Amino acid sequence: xxxxxxxxxxxxxxxxxEVILRCVPISNHLYFYWYRQIxxxxxxxxxxxxNNEISEKSEIFDDQxxxxxxxxxxxxxKIRSTKLEDSAMYFCASSQTGDTQYxxxxxxxxxx
Amino acid sequence: xxxxxxxxxxxxxxxxxxxxxxxxxxxxxxxxxxxYKKYPAEGPTFLISIxxxxxxxxxxxxxxxxxxxxxxxxxxxxxxxxxxxxxxxxAFSMNRDDKIIFGKGTRLHILP
Numbered sequence: 001x002x003x004x005x006x007x008x009x010x011x012x013x014x015x016x017x018e019v020i021l022r023c024v025p026i027s028n029h030l031y032f033y034w035y036r037q038i039x040x041x042x043x044x045x046x047x048x049x050x051n052n053e054i055s056e057k058s059e060i061f062d063d064q065x066x067x068x069x070x071x072x073x074x075x076x077x078k079i080r081s082t083k084l085e086d087s088a089m090y091f092c093a094s095s096q097t098g099d100t101q102y103x104x105x106x107x108x109x110x111x112x
Numbered sequence: 113x114x115x116x117x118x119x120x121x122x123x124x125x126x127x128x129x130x131x132x133x134x135x136x137x138x139x140x141x142x143x144x145x146x147x148y149k150k151y152p153a154e155g156p157t158f159l160i161s162i163x164x165x166x167x168x169x170x171x172x173x174x175x176x177x178x179x180x181x182x183x184x185x186x187x188x189x190x191x192x193x194x195x196x197x198x199x200x201x202x203a204f205s206m207n208r209d210d211k212i213i214f215g216k217g218t219r220l221h222i223l224p
Contacts, residue, residue: 004155031209043156043201045211056211091155100146101212103155 002026004104006092012110013082021077021107023092032075033093033101034067036060043091049075082111115139118202118215126223131189133218135202138183142204145178146212147187150199156214159200160187189220197222 005024013019025032034046047057049067066078075094079086087110093101117136125131133147143164148156162169162176162185169176175188185202199217 006155033211035212042216043212043214045213048209048211050209058211093155095209097209099208100158100161102158103148105153105155 004092004094004102006104006107008107009105010108010110012112015084015111016081019079019082019109021090021109023075023104024073025075025092025094026102027073029094029096031095031097032069034077035091035093036088037091038088084111087111116202116204116213116215118218120218122219122221124221124223125192127194128191131192131196131220133187133200133220135185135215136183137185137204139204140183141206144205144208145176145185146203147176148201148203150201150217156201192222194222194224196220
């Protein structure tokens with residue numbers, strides 16, 4: 001069964017450093033999303049991406065965040081200058097048009 | 113963000129009995145209602161969904177009920193099995209391609 005994959009599974013970084021989280025969505029999906037879950041809190045929407053552009057973003061997704069689909073398979077989330085409060089599980093999701101969102105296993109980001 | 117409330121942080125049910133998970137919401141604009149299950153160190157896994165034009169949807173052991181007048185969503189699992197032990201999130205969106213808004217989750221323990 002096709003699945004969303006994410007790398008790395010765990011990323012440790014120093015505050016102020018840039019990180020890139022990678023996702024490979026399900027191959028025939030057209031809509032792509034990033035969510036995050038801070039420990040003990042809800043899963044929160046960050047950004048949605050369709051047709052090579054951002055379709056919606058949350059208040060969390062400020063100028064420090066960016067997304068890219070550099071080729072036909074990868075979907076990346078970049079945080080330019082990480083802060084302590086960026087520590088969380090980051091989940092990528094994808095869906096076909098009018099279909100359910102399927103989530104990857106997540107990347108645990110730890111900012112020291 | 114209090115749009116979605118799962119008031120029971122945990123629930124224990126005997127194997128073979130019915131598990132009933134509940135969720136309340138406040139936003140009457142929600143059109144698509146979902147349940148996700150999450151195991152530790154994994155991403156949310158889609159279980160079942162229902163659109164606002166229905167009040168019940170069934171898939172094997174899982175049935176979702178929607179009471180629009182009460183703004184209440186529930187998930188019934190019968191019979192409950194050990195593998196059902198997980199965190200269950202109710203989730204909502206304006207339409208199928210839109211961002212998902214998650215509840216805080218209910219941890220379900222299936223007792224032998």
